[in-house]
Amino acid sequence: MDIHGQRSGSIQSVERAVAVLKLFGEAEPELGVSELARRLKLHKSTVSRLLSTLEAGGFVQQDPRSARYRLGLQLATLAGLALTQYELRDVARPSLQELAIETGETTTLSVIDGMEAVNIDQVLAPHPVKHLGWIGRRLPLHCTAAGKSLLAHLPSGALDGYLARPLARYTARTVTNPELLRRELEGIRARGFAIGQEEYEADLSAVGSAVRDHRDGVVASITVSGPSFRLSPDRLRQLGEAVRLAAAGISARLGHRPAGALALADGRPGDGLPRGVGRALAQARDRALESDAAAAGAGQKSDGCRPPVGVAGPMFGS
Amino acid sequence: MDIHGQRSGSIQSVERAVAVLKLFGEAEPELGVSELARRLKLHKSTVSRLLSTLEAGGFVQQDPRSARYRLGLQLATLAGLALTQYELRDVARPSLQELAIETGETTTLSVIDGMEAVNIDQVLAPHPVKHLGWIGRRLPLHCTAAGKSLLAHLPSGALDGYLARPLARYTARTVTNPELLRRELEGIRARGFAIGQEEYEADLSAVGSAVRDHRDGVVASITVSGPSFRLSPDRLRQLGEAVRLAAAGISARLGHRPAGALALADGRPGDGLPRGVGRALAQARDRALESDAAAAGAGQKSDGCRPPVGVAGPMFGS
DNA sequence: AGACGCTGTTGCAGACTGCGCAACAGGCAT
DNA sequence: ATGCCTGTTGCGCAGTCTGCAACAGCGTCT
Structure with missing residues (x-):
């Protein structure tokens, strides 16, 4: 069998x-x-x-x-109904819209799912050159601004599992060396936002920052993205600050207390789960620790980063 | 078995x-x-x-x-990829946007699928009171502006099949009498647009008009919808004209020649299929003519109203 | 023109798969 | 602590699904 x-x-x-x-x-x-x-x-x-x-x-x-x-x-x-469940979208949408107006670029909300980032909401730039990154689109974690923002705050076990597999190359600028990537993730944690410059798609750059919920777990990321010719390194740093603030705003509305003195770094052991780990999660962890790397992916996706489930709201945005 | x-x-x-x-x-x-x-x-x-x-x-x-x-x-x-196939969306989007700005209400593009209307694109009103009718949402054909616009141009066989089943009631204003509905569909064909006033959801009204392709077949409908308190009967008639013109514009861009002298009414026999009916379609028709009414639904959905399939484009749009 | 290749669909019989059963393990309320 | 609920997991039989082969419609090549 x-x-x-x-x-x-x-x-x-x-x-x-x-x-x-x-x-x-x-x-x-x-x-x-x-x-x-x-x-x-x-x-x-x-x-x-x-x-x-x-x-x-x-x-x-x-x-x-x-x-x-x-x-x-x-x-x-069914996708419409699946997205309804993320009350996160309703909370984030005003910030997403504001950020899009402020920057003049496309803003996107993404969550982690099965070791990939998935866009679950988006506000388009006034005149998008090219509409990439539609809702539902999946992005690799290691070479996109959205992905790296999420990856940087993964429990260390999950991160190890992810880095154990080879990192796919998409462009000349894709970082495929795990150690280099670890270094960069540290920088992202320190800086508060991630930068992605044509590491996945040519001529496309973005900045992203993580959104945390009331239990201090990272549940999503928001990104500002656009064509590289509009996004110079200077501009990206500017946008990075903007996206970091916007993410902090959404986090606050999710009940996150910014005085995150307890959030030391990554890999906090208890993960803040209230009572009992729940056998499904425990099993997921066990599977994750197996040799099989695909199982690791499936297991980790049940970890930490699951968004809250809630009532109905708008979907397939604006 | x-x-x-x-x-x-x-x-x-x-x-x-x-x-x-x-x-x-x-x-x-x-x-x-x-x-x-x-x-x-x-x-x-x-x-x-x-x-x-x-x-x-x-x-x-x-x-x-x-x-x-x-x-x-x-x-x-997968939904994102499914929607990509409708190049119709790319063609219709500018008109949808224009119409939304012109009217100040939400505009929606819908197609028929399995004896229901499905929204495949939408431009929201500046300040939507309530965001109903998300992309992917299914609406009944007999009591919504989108549905009736599509129903009015169904091949007569398919329409008979649909009307053979009882028409579900949703509000006090839902028309459930098949003969009354037939009468109304005639009016819609003559007028060029359909009106839906709280026949499906209370406090919600809309107008819709059919979009035709280069073979004169109805492939979609566009609607303008909003809260009833903003949409008086007078306003609805106004909007009806606007939506009719917008639909005609999209049709034209799909290669439809407005001199539709050959489009006599409904139920044209050959349906304009070029060479050979294709056995799958023939089978679908046979099934549709069976006693089983659910089969009728499944069968008819393969009929006439299939949108053209094409290359990639934006999706789940803003 | 005729035939061949290709497509996708459909009975049939055998074999494997998936069902139902029962038992197990954890959580919650009584 | 007991009961009832939840969801998951071996096991053996029965039934379902697979693979085969034949069929039918299209397009194309000779």
Whole structure:
């Protein structure tokens, strides 16, 4: 049962359905049955049946003409509901808007999910040159301003787990050396904001800062991003201060007390959980400490940085 | 195999996984295993394994404290990609923005999907009283301005199928009589826009108009919506004209020739499909004509109103 | 023109998977 | 401390899903 690396207590068909959906994101947006079967190394008929089931649920649509499939709008519906849960968005939105007006650049709110940063809200610049970084987009942690702001405050165990894997290179400026990155994260903690200069996408720069909640845990990051030609090193330092203040403002509204004398550095042991760790979290930690690095990712994502869950509010912003 | 109404060639586990996800939308946003099992009439262990698999894929998250589950951010990621496919959004956005500024109200772009209208883009009013109608939200076709604009131009077969089912009542003003609705749809076709006054949500009114593509098929609708106290009958008529013109503008940019002498009314037989109906569409039609009304919904959604598929662009826009 | 390659979908029978059971472990209230 | 609730996990049988092969529609090449 555990023969092919699939975690125990997992349902094969559903795993495959998930793989199908994810492939639409990684590969082309429109795929045929045979092509999917080839990439997933599954039988044509299996994929056909998977897609047929997913289509009934609205998760994929079939183009009647080409008979090929693409992602369906049911995903947007559920995504809207998923984002509703983050009351953080409602709290952050005014600051995000203010910051966008003040700087004239695009501002974004991101959280950590599965060892990646995910944008959950955004206010566009008046005249965006190019609209990158849409809501739902995932960014690597080690080479984006949003990611590094989050990475810098990860529990040390989680950080070690992340750095144990090779760091992917995207541009000439991507830092792929773990030790160099550790050095930079220290700087980010000291400075209060992170700078990302074309480390992920060419011609795109950004600054980001972490948002903390009432328990002093980092729950999100906000970033200001724009085309590099508008963002000189001087300007970036300016924006860094602005984003740091805006993040502090959001943190305060989340009940964070800025007198963080107890927040010594990283890797605080108890993590501030009130009563009992909860076995799920304990298990997640156990898994994280296993040799398998992918498990580490899955485990750590249940750690510390989970945003509060709350009532309804606006979504898919402005 | 067909014992429990499940369409042939469908995978049970995946169907169940889909049902789990949809239940998060229909019921509370955070649910426990036992509660889900009760609602879906499945075994606790089955649901636990389903959720465990979905969590590995990022489609749900488990709150470590309460051990309950909620929708995950992977949905937002895939939703972003799903929306990218609608190049219609890029074409419509300037008009949407212009219309929002001109009217001072929220403007929305919607398409038909599975016998419902789905919002795929939106520009908010400067100071929205209440942010309803987020992107991804689904609206009924028979009692919303967006829905009626789309319904009015459905092929007659599809319309008959839709009206064969009882029309749900949401407010005192909801029209639930099929004949009355038919009458109104005629008026909408003649007038060029639809009016929705608190037929779905109290204190909310809107006007909408259909967008056509180069083949003269209706592919979307745009609406202007706001609180009823700002939208008197007079104002609604004004806005109706504005939304009609804006829709015509988008249609033109999609290559629609306004001299629609060939667009006699509804129910054009050939539907303008170029060569061969394509068996998938034919099958969808056959299913639609079956007694099962749910199948009708699934079938018709593959009909006529599919938007063009295209390259990347901004999404979840500001 | 005709045939071939390609696509995606669909019965069928066997085999593996996933279900249901029961037991386990933790949390909360009584 | 006891009971009831939660969610997760071995185990064996039954049922579901897979893989095969055949079918049908399109496009293209010879």
